[in-house]
Amino acid sequence: MAAPASVAEVRNRRLALVVALIAPIALVNAFGFLVPVLNLARMSFYEVEPTGAMREAFSLATWAKVVADSFYAELIFNSVTVSLGITLLTLVCSYPIALYLHRSSGTWKTILLVLVISPLLTSAVVRTYGWIAILSENGLVNNALAALGLERMRLMFNETGVVIGLTEILMPYMILALLAGFGRLDRQIEEAASTLGAPPLTVFRRIILPLTLPGIALGCLLCFVLAVSSFITPKLLGGGRVFLLATEIYDQAIVTLNWPLAATLSILVLVIFGAALVLYTRALRAIM
Amino acid sequence: MAYSGLFQERYTKAVVEPFMKANPGIKVEYFPMPNSAQMLGNLRAQKAAPQADVVIMDVSVSKAATDEKLLNKIDDKVSKNVADLYPNARIPDVDGVAVTFDNLVMLYNTDAVKEAPKSWMDLAKPEFKGKVAIPGMPDIQGLSLVLIMDRARGGTDYLKSVDKGIAALGEIAPNVQTWEPKPEVYVTIISGQATVGAGWNARAQVNTDTSNGKLQAVLPTEGSAFQINTINYVANGPGKDAGARFIDYALSPEAQKAFTESMFYAPTNAKAQISDAAIARTAVKSMDKVIPIDWIALAKVREPIMEQWRRKVIPLSR
Numbered sequence: 105m106a107a108p109a110s111v112a113e114v115r116n117r118r119l120a121l122v123v124a125l126i127a128p129i130a131l132v133n134a135f136g137f138l139v140p141v142l143n144l145a146r147m148s149f150y151e152v153e154p155t156g157a158m159r160e161a162f163s164l165a166t167w168a169k170v171v172a173d174s175f176y177a178e179l180i181f182n183s184v185t186v187s188l189g190i191t192l193l194t195l196v197c198s199y200p201i202a203l204y205l206h207r208s209s210g211t212w213k214t215i216l217l218v219l220v221i222s223p224l225l226t227s228a229v230v231r232t233y234g235w236i237a238i239l240s241e242n243g244l245v246n247n248a249l250a251a252l253g254l255e256r257m258r259l260m261f262n263e264t265g266v267v268i269g270l271t272e273i274l275m276p277y278m279i280l281a282l283l284a285g286f287g288r289l290d291r292q293i294e295e296a297a298s299t300l301g302a303p304p305l306t307v308f309r310r311i312i313l314p315l316t317l318p319g320i321a322l323g324c325l326l327c328f329v330l331a332v333s334s335f336i337t338p339k340l341l342g343g344g345r346v347f348l349l350a351t352e353i354y355d356q357a358i359v360t361l362n363w364p365l366a367a368t369l370s371i372l373v374l375v376i377f378g379a380a381l382v383l384y385t386r387a388l389r390a391i392m
Numbered sequence: 393m394a395y396s397g398l399f400q401e402r403y404t405k406a407v408v409e410p411f412m413k414a415n416p417g418i419k420v421e422y423f424p425m426p427n428s429a430q431m432l433g434n435l436r437a438q439k440a441a442p443q444a445d446v447v448i449m450d451v452s453v454s455k456a457a458t459d460e461k462l463l464n465k466i467d468d469k470v471s472k473n474v475a476d477l478y479p480n481a482r483i484p485d486v487d488g489v490a491v492t493f494d495n496l497v498m499l500y501n502t503d504a505v506k507e508a509p510k511s512w513m514d515l516a517k518p519e520f521k522g523k524v525a526i527p528g529m530p531d532i533q534g535l536s537l538v539l540i541m542d543r544a545r546g547g548t549d550y551l552k553s554v555d556k557g558i559a560a561l562g563e564i565a566p567n568v569q570t571w572e573p574k575p576e577v578y579v580t581i582i583s584g585q586a587t588v589g590a591g592w593n594a595r596a597q598v599n600t601d602t603s604n605g606k607l608q609a610v611l612p613t614e615g616s617a618f619q620i621n622t623i624n625y626v627a628n629g630p631g632k633d634a635g636a637r638f639i640d641y642a643l644s645p646e647a648q649k650a651f652t653e654s655m656f657y658a659p660t661n662a663k664a665q666i667s668d669a670a671i672a673r674t675a676v677k678s679m680d681k682v683i684p685i686d687w688i689a690l691a692k693v694r695e696p697i698m699e700q701w702r703r704k705v706i707p708l709s710r
Contacts (some may be wrong), residue, residue, distance in 0.1 A: 154692035156452065157459035158436075175702060240585060241522065241569075258522070261570045262710065344528045344571025345710055349703075357427045359530040360694070361456060 112222065141374070148367040156361035166364040170372070181374065183349040186263065187331035193325050194269045194278045195320065201275075202282035202319070203312070206289060224276050232340045235269045239341075260278055261343025268302020271343045278323040316392045325384040329377055348371050394432050394448035396424030398598055398655070399574045406650040411641045418425030418634045425629065428453035433572075435462045435626065445489075445635030446642075450532070451620040454488045463487035466571045471640035473661060478522050479619075481660035485688065488624035491642055492657035495616040495675040495682060497593045497609040498573060500663040501575065503543040504587035512541060512612045515588055525586035529553075529701045531696075533590055536685070537561060544614035551693055558700045565708035566616045581708045582607050592619060597656040597673050615681040621657070 109329040136207045148166055151159040166302035170176045205216050223231060237243045259265055289312065335350040342351065349369055370387045394403060400422060408420050425431045428449035435447065435457055449457075457463050465487045468474050474482070474489060481490035500509055504523070510513075515524050528534040529588055539550050542557025550557070573580040575589045594615075596609035605626040629635050641647050648664035651657060659666060660673040675682055 126628065152692075153456075153459060155459055155688065156432075156456035156691065158456075175699070235616050239406075242585070339572065340571065340574050343569065345706060355530050358427065360698070361432060 131340050133199055137255045144367045144370055148371055150364045150367075152362050152364050153227065158361075166362075166368045169365070170368050176369075178348055179349060179352055180376075182347060183332055186267070186346075186348065186377065189329050190267055190270045191324050191327045193267065195324060196325070197271060198275050198278040198282060199320075201301055202279045202286065203316075205279070206286045208284060208293070218279045220276055220279050223273075228273055228334075228336050229340075230336045232269055234266070235272070235341060239265055239268065260341050263342075263346050265341035265343075266338045266346050266348075269332055269337045270334055273334075273337060274327045277330060281323035281326050282316070282319040285322050286316055288305055288315045288318075290315075314391075318388060321384055321387045321391065325380060328380055330378060332373060343385065349376075393423040393425055393434065393444040393446070394604055396426050398595060400424045402655040403573060403651060406654040407642055407647045410647070410650065413573075413638060414641070415694070418631075418637060420638065422462045428446060432457055432462075435439065438462070442629045445626050445629035445631040447620065447624045447639050448621055449488075449624065451483060451486060451488075451490070451622050452532075452691050453625055455486050455621040455688050458487040464627050466623070466625050466639060469494075470625060470636045473640060473643035473645075474660050476663045477643065478643070478660055478662050480618075483620070483622070483688065486622065487644070488622035490660040492594070492621040492622045492651070492655050493594045493621035493660060493675070494619045494621070494680060495542070495611075496533060497596050497616065498594055498612050499581050499589045499609055500604055501581050501584055501587045502608055507586060507598050508574045508608065508610055510610070510613055512537065512544070512590075512614050513563070514612075514677070515590075516567060519568050520588050522567065522569050522581070523566045523587040525570050525573040525577050525580045525589035526552060526564075526568060527573060527577055527590070528706075530699050532619060532630060533692065534561075534571070534691075534701065535593070535621070535697065536674065537590055537684055538701070539690075540614055540617055540683060551689055554697055554700070558697075558704050561701075561705045562708050568709045571706070571709070578582050578607060582654070593673075593675060594655050611675065611678055611681055615683050617676060617683055617685050620687065678687055686702050 136177060149162050149164070151157065151161045151165065152164045192277050201220070204219065205213065215224045236243070240246070241256060241258075243259075245259060249256055259268070293315075294307050294311055297311050298304075304312070332348075333350055335354060338346055338351050339354070342348075347373070353366045353369045354375070356369065394400065403424060403536045406420060412418065412555055413418055423444060425434070431447050431449045432453050434444070435442070436553060438444075439462065440614075447457075449674075454463075465469070466474060466489050466619035477489060481493075483490070498512060514520070515526075526534060526537065538554050538557040540557070542550055542554045545560055546555035547554060547556040569586050570580070573586065574587065576595070577586075577589050578595055580586050581589055582599065582603045591609070593609060596607065600609060601605045623639055625635055625639055626688070643661055645661050645664040648659040648661040649666050652659045652664065652666050652674065653670040654673075656670060658676050671677065
């Protein structure tokens, strides 16, 4: 009969198992994420000649340009504020739907869930083209306005179009994140509050909202990150007027061939994501 | 490696297939790419082991590739046809040579615009409010328009200042519906979403035919600018001599004639005998209207022009 394993041995074996389980994903992450990001960081210090030719050197020129040129400060500010606005709007539009979904049950709930998820099965490009059909000058909305004798409005090829399009495209993510965070919400607590005389608005403000804050934080983080990095929708609905980080990175990498500048801006996007993650963790700690 | 879409379709028929017929031992595989910069990206990535032998791309990108030592020089040793090219098809300090010339034209939808516009400044007319589609900077179509207007307004040296051109575009800007026509400016105008705009002649001519004349292209009074596509011989490509054979064929009078008659790019080989009907649809007969642009020198001032564009043109269109 084998001798019983000592406590230390068991602990070692457990540790080995944990390492073995984590190792594959750690490796994939190192090669698929860390190495490219480090490469990107290195590229941001390369030099670019006026003709677009790139030289592998160490130069702070690109970083200095990004810091000194007010256009990039505006670009970052604009990207962050527009994305925050879109996140807020998405939250406002998605919250009632998520709450209703959370409360419904059975087949009805399944049908609704499928309806919420179904837009994700269509690519953002197709959905954006759908919005072009709705928002363009001869689109659904403007034709309806004209039929009512009202003046046509410019709803796309500007910031309005980008905000409308992205809000709709991000709603499924927000709804799913909200639902995931609604675990603590219990119908009985709301009923208890009502029987104690709380009007519906108070029940919402003092019971429902605080209990759903984790879901709200998660949904907002997700939507903000997706909004900052979204590219197709601003490109198609922005009409070349809306400058955002993602579209600028595309222009620099693909049109003007300034890879170091594109790399620098990409690193800045990562910094913004890091900041959003820190804020999220803090918010979560304060809520829980 | 060359452009995707219409270019691929027509180039394959007019040049690649006849070449393969004449050289049964060589099989040409066409790697389509949407734009020159992505081709350069591929060349950079494959520097150690190139996958392509021949690349057709914009001259300014070709210059960058030359400086990064990604290309072989194309000279008389690669192709005897180089000697017959127009002088402006051989670009100093660029390893490739021009294979097509194209020029900027004004486009309009014949259903919406009854009288053909004549001047670029017609784009600023009140009846075109919200109806103008121009591929804006950093696309070189927007840049070309700045240079054309700068010269028309009396600018003398675009390497020093394009203030007059920027001011002219500022007058057009309030009418602009989109600086980013998608998927292409031609489709945008044919569909009636926009009714006037700017685009490249070759693609415009083909779209005129395929839209039964709904799209029309005009060479405005202020003139136009050339865009040059170069053919380039990739350094250390996998096919070795086959690349040179293809380049030689692509520059031959025969291939130049076939592609011009198929897609209306102006030929770069002076000996190409092109039908009058096809040549009339290129800028060859109106060379006096094409303003000279040194794309290589221009690259150095492209960034400051871009900054003026962002600060002085785009805000006026909001």
